[in-house]
Amino acid sequence: MTPALEPLRRIAAYAVATDDEGRVLLVRASAKSGTPGVWSLPGGAVDHGEDPNHTVVRETAAETGLSVAVTGLRDVLADMRSLPHRGVTIHTDRLIYSVSVRGGTLIDRVGHPTDLARWHTLEEAERLKLRPFAAAALGLSAASADLRPDVPPTFPSFYAYEGPDGLHRAQRFAAYAIATDPHDNLLLTKIAPGYPGGGRWHLPGGGTDYGEQPGPALLRELVEETGQRGRIVELLGVASHRDAASLGPEGYPIDWHGVRAFYRVVVDHPTEVTIHDVGGSTDDARWMPLKDVAALAADQLTEVTADALRAAGLI
Incomplete structure (x- = not known):
């Protein structure tokens, strides 16, 4: 032990x-x-x-x-x-x-x-x-092994600490999906009011849990947020974003640093979108034709979503 x-x-x-x-x-x-x-x-x-x-x-x-x-x-x-x-x-x-x-x-x-x-x-x-x-x-076999805990310890999904300037800081790693179905639809979620980016369309995904790999974490989030089961096709990239005074449901400014991995995901058998994590940061979710996504105004998408879709050549 x-x-x-x-x-x-x-x-x-x-x-x-x-x-x-x-x-x-x-x-x-x-x-x-x-x-x-x-x-x-x-x-x-x-x-x-x-x-x-x-x-x-x-x-x-x-x-x-x-x-x-x-x-x-x-x-x-x-x-x-x-x-x-x-x-x-x-x-x-x-x-x-x-x-x-x-x-x-x-x-x-x-x-x-x-x-x-x-x-x-x-x-x-x-x-x-x-x-x-x-x-x-x-691509090699490891000749040494890290000492690992028998059971992953409990760690909050959101953790902020006081920085040297007295402002609370939070750094979070997350995984997000550019998820499409066989009919050229893109899966998007809408951020709930009271959260940073509230009311804007966002990619499905979220923060990984302690001890969790990014890929399985993303597929878990996809089910929790939308009820869809997908498969990861490829890792597209990583983005870093800092909001020095982000305002969320905590009610006080947080110096927020997010590092996000983006994956291309295919949902081979799309179903009716269902939000299982009711009361969380996702207010709505739907399949949207790619042509309609391209027609969305700039202020209807979160910045990271727009950047990811441009990098993937979808808008």
Whole structure:
């Protein structure tokens, strides 16, 4: 049995970089970390309000001495890890990016959570002790395992804390669906009054639960919000949005930072839309022909929905 530990959540971004010989860049955890001697992808926590694209560039430079540029999003993963020496269990939503190296020189770091940065062939990497998420991102089997709690701890779906300026802060990871049926209809939900964006059309989805993977979380949300059962076709991208004084049902301003993963979802057998989560943030939901979606005024869609639909080429 793992001991009772304080649950924490964070969002982090990591880089998959390869050189001209096909080797992958890895960093080694030092004695100052919870997993000394274990190798991982370079990267780290997304600061409040920070775009994950910037996080992965910043963290890679700090841990390796190399300047990189993001070339694409590879995957979004989640895991739980218990750290008894710190008295915490951490759920981390991990954004995995492909990057290209622009320049710099590999550095060793003394007195930091990572101390070495090295290029390894995949064959060499598979013989190393790798963090499970890094092995999964590289398509390798993990030679080490994180200590996990026996049962996911209880953690609120909404958690705000006081920031250094005295304003409450909240950072949340969520997954949303661009869901279509065989008849070129798009599934949209309308945000209930009293919530940020109230009265506007939004994509179905929402925040993931503690210990939950983004894909299953999205399909769960799809059923709860609309009664539809879909299948995920592909990961489309990730968006970061900050509202420094968001007003919601809490009744006070919150410095809100949302990081959202967007997926293309197909509902092969659409049914009558039913909102199961009555009294929540969803006020209405319906199938809408794509031509009608394209005709909606700009103020009828949430900003993130409009951005996602444009990126998918639907408006």
